[in-house]
Amino acid sequence: xxxxxxxxxxxxxxxxxxxxxxxxxxxxxxxxxxxxxxxxxxxxxxxxxxxxxxxxxxxxxxxxxxxxxxxxxxxxxxxxxxxxxxxxxx
Numbered sequence: 001x002x003x004x005x006x007x008x009x010x011x012x013x014x015x016x017x018x019x020x021x022x023x024x025x026x027x028x029x030x031x032x033x034x035x036x037x038x039x040x041x042x043x044x045x046x047x048x049x050x051x052x053x054x055x056x057x058x059x060x061x062x063x064x065x066x067x068x069x070x071x072x073x074x075x076x077x078x079x080x081x082x083x084x085x086x087x088x089x090x
Contacts, residue, residue, distance in 0.1 A: 006030050008053055008074060023054035028076065052077040 010026035013019050029047040037043055053074040060070050
């Protein structure tokens with residue numbers, strides 16, 4: 001079984017209905033640390049955001065599918081490190 005070291009987390013929030021509109025934004029993260037599985041399979045994990053992305057759609061998988069998690073094609077936002085942040089935001 002392959003272990004995933006980098007994966008995307010899309011920003012979806014019921015409190016922001018526009019977060020489900022295309023393009024969908026998200027963060028590409030790297031797994032830094034994960035605990036051993038608990039009694040019911042749960043784990044605690046630490047991730048580091050390494051890039052931002054957009055996607056036009058997310059394909060939701062059934063639990064029996066391989067892979068069993070959502071997937072999609074992403075466009076990395078390579079210039080995000082050079083975005084200007086307003087002085088009052090720091």
